[in-house]
Amino acid sequence: xxxxxxxxxxxxxxxxxxxxxxxxxxxxxxxxxxxxxxxxxxxxxxxxxxxxxxxxxxxxxxxxxxxxxxxxxxxxxxxxxxxxxxxxxxxxxxxxxxxxxxxxxxxxxxxxxxxxxxxxxxxxxxxxxxxxxxxxxxxxxxxxxxxxxxxxxxxxxxxxxxxxxxxxxxxxxxxxxxxxxxxxxxxxxxxxxxxxxxxxxxxxxxxxxxxxxxxxxxxxxxxxxxxxxxxxxxxxxxxxxxxxxxxxxxxxxxxxxxxxxxxxxxxxxxxxxxxxxxxxxxxxxxxxxxxxxxxxxxxxxxxxxxxxxxxxxxxxxxxxxxxxxxxxxxxxxxxxxxxxxxxxxxxxxxxxxxxxxxxxxxxxxxxxxxxxxxxxxxxxxxxxxxxxxxxxxxxxxxxxxxxxxxxxxxxxxxxxxxxxxxxxxxxxxxxxxxxxxxxxxxxxxxxxxxxxxxxxxxxxxxxxxxx
Amino acid sequence: xxxxxxxxxxxxxxxxxxxxxxxxxxxxxxxxxxxxxxxxxxxxxxxxxxxxxxxxxxxxxxxxxxxxxxxxxxxxxxxxxxxxxxxxxxxxxxxxxxxxxxxxxxxxxxxxxxxxxxxxxxxxxxxxxxxxxxxxxxxxxxxxxxxxxxxxxxxxxxxxxxxxxxxxxxxxxxxxxxxxxxxxxxxxxxxxxxxxxxxxxxxxxxxxxxxxxxxxxxxxxxxxxxxxxxxxxxxxxxxxxxxxxxxxxxxxxxxxxxxxxxxxxxxxxxxxxxxxxxxxxxxxxxxxxxxxxxxxxxxxxxxxxxxxxxxxxxxxxxxxxxxxxxxxxxxxxxxxxxxxxxxxxxxxxxxxxxxxxxxxxxxxxxxxxxxxxxxxxxxxxxxxxxxxxxxxxxxxxxxxxxxxxxxxxxxxxxxxxxxxxxxxxxxxxxxxxxxxxxxxxxxxxxxxxxxxxxxxxxxxxxxxxxx
Numbered sequence: 042x043x044x045x046x047x048x049x050x051x052x053x054x055x056x057x058x059x060x061x062x063x064x065x066x067x068x069x070x071x072x073x074x075x076x077x078x079x080x081x082x083x084x085x086x087x088x089x090x091x092x093x094x095x096x097x098x099x100x101x102x103x104x105x106x107x108x109x110x111x112x113x114x115x116x117x118x119x120x121x122x123x124x125x126x127x128x129x130x131x132x133x134x135x136x137x138x139x140x141x142x143x144x145x146x147x148x149x150x151x152x153x154x155x156x157x158x159x160x161x162x163x164x165x166x167x168x169x170x171x172x173x174x175x176x177x178x179x180x181x182x183x184x185x186x187x188x189x190x191x192x193x194x195x196x197x198x199x200x201x202x203x204x205x206x207x208x209x210x211x212x213x214x215x216x217x218x219x220x221x222x223x224x225x226x227x228x229x230x231x232x233x234x235x236x237x238x239x240x241x242x243x244x245x246x247x248x249x250x251x252x253x254x255x256x257x258x259x260x261x262x263x264x265x266x267x268x269x270x271x272x273x274x275x276x277x278x279x280x281x282x283x284x285x286x287x288x289x290x291x292x293x294x295x296x297x298x299x300x301x302x303x304x305x306x307x308x309x310x311x312x313x314x315x316x317x318x319x320x321x322x323x324x325x326x327x328x329x330x331x332x333x334x335x336x337x338x339x340x341x342x343x344x345x346x347x348x349x350x351x352x353x354x355x356x357x358x359x360x361x362x363x364x365x366x367x368x369x370x371x372x373x374x375x376x377x378x379x380x381x382x383x384x385x386x387x388x389x390x391x392x393x394x395x396x397x398x399x400x401x402x403x404x405x406x407x408x409x410x411x412x413x414x415x416x417x418x419x420x421x422x423x424x425x426x427x428x429x430x431x432x433x434x435x436x437x438x439x440x441x442x443x444x445x446x447x448x449x450x451x452x453x454x455x456x457x458x459x460x461x462x463x464x465x466x467x468x469x470x471x472x473x474x475x476x477x478x479x480x481x482x483x484x485x486x487x488x489x490x491x492x493x494x495x496x497x498x499x500x501x502x503x504x505x506x507x508x
Numbered sequence: 509x510x511x512x513x514x515x516x517x518x519x520x521x522x523x524x525x526x527x528x529x530x531x532x533x534x535x536x537x538x539x540x541x542x543x544x545x546x547x548x549x550x551x552x553x554x555x556x557x558x559x560x561x562x563x564x565x566x567x568x569x570x571x572x573x574x575x576x577x578x579x580x581x582x583x584x585x586x587x588x589x590x591x592x593x594x595x596x597x598x599x600x601x602x603x604x605x606x607x608x609x610x611x612x613x614x615x616x617x618x619x620x621x622x623x624x625x626x627x628x629x630x631x632x633x634x635x636x637x638x639x640x641x642x643x644x645x646x647x648x649x650x651x652x653x654x655x656x657x658x659x660x661x662x663x664x665x666x667x668x669x670x671x672x673x674x675x676x677x678x679x680x681x682x683x684x685x686x687x688x689x690x691x692x693x694x695x696x697x698x699x700x701x702x703x704x705x706x707x708x709x710x711x712x713x714x715x716x717x718x719x720x721x722x723x724x725x726x727x728x729x730x731x732x733x734x735x736x737x738x739x740x741x742x743x744x745x746x747x748x749x750x751x752x753x754x755x756x757x758x759x760x761x762x763x764x765x766x767x768x769x770x771x772x773x774x775x776x777x778x779x780x781x782x783x784x785x786x787x788x789x790x791x792x793x794x795x796x797x798x799x800x801x802x803x804x805x806x807x808x809x810x811x812x813x814x815x816x817x818x819x820x821x822x823x824x825x826x827x828x829x830x831x832x833x834x835x836x837x838x839x840x841x842x843x844x845x846x847x848x849x850x851x852x853x854x855x856x857x858x859x860x861x862x863x864x865x866x867x868x869x870x871x872x873x874x875x876x877x878x879x880x881x882x883x884x885x886x887x888x889x890x891x892x893x894x895x896x897x898x899x900x901x902x903x904x905x906x907x908x909x910x911x912x913x914x915x916x917x918x919x920x921x922x923x924x925x926x927x928x929x930x931x932x933x934x935x936x937x938x939x940x941x942x943x944x945x946x947x948x949x950x951x952x953x954x955x956x957x958x959x960x961x962x963x964x965x966x967x968x969x970x971x972x973x974x975x
């Protein structure tokens with residue numbers, strides 16, 4: 042709906058390999074610019090560090106940037122992450138094999154952003170002295186934080202919304218993520234988490250017979266009926282991911298992020314899961330099926346449920362899988378006690394073997410911690426880490442202040458980067474406060490950049506009125 | 509001479525490509541460890557970020573580290589830079605073509621250092637909480653500064669000695685480097701710079717005839733006689749590089765860094781170049797020849813002068829040429845007025861074409877500034893930039909304080925990283941002061957690391973006595 046505000050879709054020729062000189066090819070990186078509110082010259086630039094998906098989708102789901110642009114006199118730039126959306130280094134062949142996928146890394150993406158910004162500042166009249174702030178959510182938030190850490194010469198600060206920069210080996214307990222999911226369900230309805238916890242055994246019971254599999258397939262209106270035990274295992278994974286996604290998008294108003302959903306969708310889901318303990322497997326799973334349909338068929342337009350997909354097609358699931366199989370090694374585990382899922386330990390070796398069989402690559406478990414600092418990030422500055430209390434990704438996030446300029450903002454009633462969304466009359470006060478505080482930090486960083494002498498020329502009079 | 513103090517030469521298996529996952533091979537990176545003075549546990553580690561050459565050579569020319577090790581209770585580690593010395597990713601094939609050279613970049617080298625340190629800290633008993641300080645000279649100094657900028661989680665600070673981190677496009681005037689060289693000669697003897705300035709025309713005059721070329725070849729005792737004008741051009745380049753090298757190693761005592769030389773070698777050289785303006789071309793060039801032999805034959809053991817080499821074979825000239833042809837684009841120019849050389853403009857296109865013909869790669873002029881920040885490095889911390897007033901590389905160095913923790917130390921009487929060398933009774937007071945101040949900063953950083961809570965465990969009692 043905000044395409045009207047966008048001036049242009051642009052493409053920038055970026056190096057396919059910033060870190061080597063053999064591969065000298067370039068690719069077209071897409072970025073979007075909106076400068077309606079920009080105060081030229083020297084007004085700030087808010088730069089969205091695109092994550093694993095189509096940049097137009099992130100653009101439309103980051104209303105916060107549109108709203109603060111006017112207050113800051115800022116230009117907005119949304120840069121697409123390489124290998125997603127239309128920014129494919131090798132076109133249709135980009136995902137054909139590990140050779141073509143070799144340049145899909147966060148380091149290359151950050152270099153793309155840095156080179157793009159340097160180019161924009163030297164080519165857009167009046168932008169040379171514009172302070173740039175990086176903004177991103179989820180993996181995009183990790184990128185915005187890392188961008189400030191690695192390229193403080195390019196961005197004066199970063200808002201890292203719901204960015205699990207510590208969801209890496211040996212940084213946080215692997216089970217915390219699913220604990221948060223479970224807590225969300227536990228507080229959204231009576232017995233809600235308990236019934237989900239019991240549902241796995243019920244599914245196991247039914248899936249041991251052909252008639253049971255058929256009953257499940259019909260009850261869940263599956264597009265592709267379950268045929269055997271392997272299908273049942275995949276079915277459970279799909280359900281588990283459904284509950285996780287619901288926790289991520291448990292927003293206080295009707296929204297369409299991963300799927301079209303009602304306000305507080307987990308409360309709606311939990312209305313179908315309030316059985317006491319005497320319920321039969323069939324009754325329980327009828328409830329689960331209705332709950333799942335809240336997520337997959339809120340519009341009533343889905344003739345059947347497709348277990349091969351759990352979220353919007355705007356996200357690039359294969360690319361993210363490759364990234365998880367290389368740098369983004371995020372241990373997860375469940376115990377069935379502190380969470381509502383079937384117990385499953387984190388098995389790095391099995392994961393590595395799977396990556397090797399799918400992509401022919403193996404993950405480097407410690408690399409992210411070494412290159413991005415893990416918990417030793419105290420010497421950096423000007424990063425806001427915002428986290429929602431309902432968001433499972435907060436388990437791997439920075440949820441307390443590290444220094445005076447590496448600050449945490451908690452949004453107890455917020456799900457996954459709620460603060461980045463358009464404001465809404467149903468927004469809880471905590472997210473309103475968070476956005477106001479984020480804006481204040483932006484203004485502080487911009488003032489700092491103005492004041493700094495030598496490296497940063499002074500800002501024009503035109504700009505000063507906005508500080 | 510200090511091999512006796514070295515515990516071991518080690519090899520560490522490092523990734524050939526830290527920034528991609530297709531090339532999953534490893535190579536043996538050499539590093540040297542000396543822990544005689546190390547206070548275990550938790551004593552600091554001084555880590556030399558190896559530059560373009562054999563690490564044992566840097567080890568032996570960095571006496572400062574050996575001298576402060578005892579005072580700090582520090583372990584010394586000298587890490588060899590990939591593609592130099594014995595750290596060849598593809599063995600003898602490492603330099604065979606641009607495909608094999610593709611992993612010779614500063615970013616890969618920094619990643620090697622980071623991964624090596626993380627490994628040492630997790631495998632050497634008592635090293636887990638050891639604060640690490642990066643130290644390097646020249647390109648190694650650039651690496652140490654960049655290492656602190658990019659991996660502040662790995663090193664608590666850096667000493668960047670004679671590190672020309674601003675010798676990149678649009679950061680400093682391209683002629684400043686040769687101006688410093690010229691000043692060194694101007695102040696080391698009467699008419700010294702003027703006679704070198706006049707020598708180029710004299711060489712041109714003589715090299716226009718076969719007899720003149722023969723005379724030059726004999727007078728300079730060249731191993732390979734000059735045959736034509738092309739040879740004469742190369743001969744002039746070799747002489748120019750000779751004067752540059754002399755400026756770099758104009759140390760106050762007899763030393764053998766690039767070549768064996770007397771104390772204050774430029775003063776010795778200039779004794780042969782004190783003609784007044786009435787001298788003939790032959791007389792002038794006889795003086796130049798004697799001056800060149802100070803540099804190339806101080807020992808008297810060289811039967812002839814080899815114009816294909818100007819410095820120790822411990823440096824990897826081809827590797828550095830490749831690096832200059834990719835990331836390390838360092839513009840240089842002369843005007844013959846403010847310097848004593850033949851005028852030559854900086855011609856990026858010609859340089860790029862040469863790189864393309866030699867290696868099949870083209871340099872990226874702006875990349876170093878983008879990735880390492882150029883002049884916008886004020887948000888970093890704990891880096892000492894030391895520079896010698898006699899060192900031409902000071903022209904591209906940081907010669908004034910940027911912030912309270914990005915400090916400059918000037919050594920007016922110092923040549924190229926004199927401060928890193930062993931102390932000597934002929935050391936000028938300025939270098940003694942510099943070393944004392946550098947040690948104080950090290951101690952301050954170590955105390956900071958001890959104090960910091962959360963990210964860094966407290967240091968043992970054993971260690972506290974050394975602060």
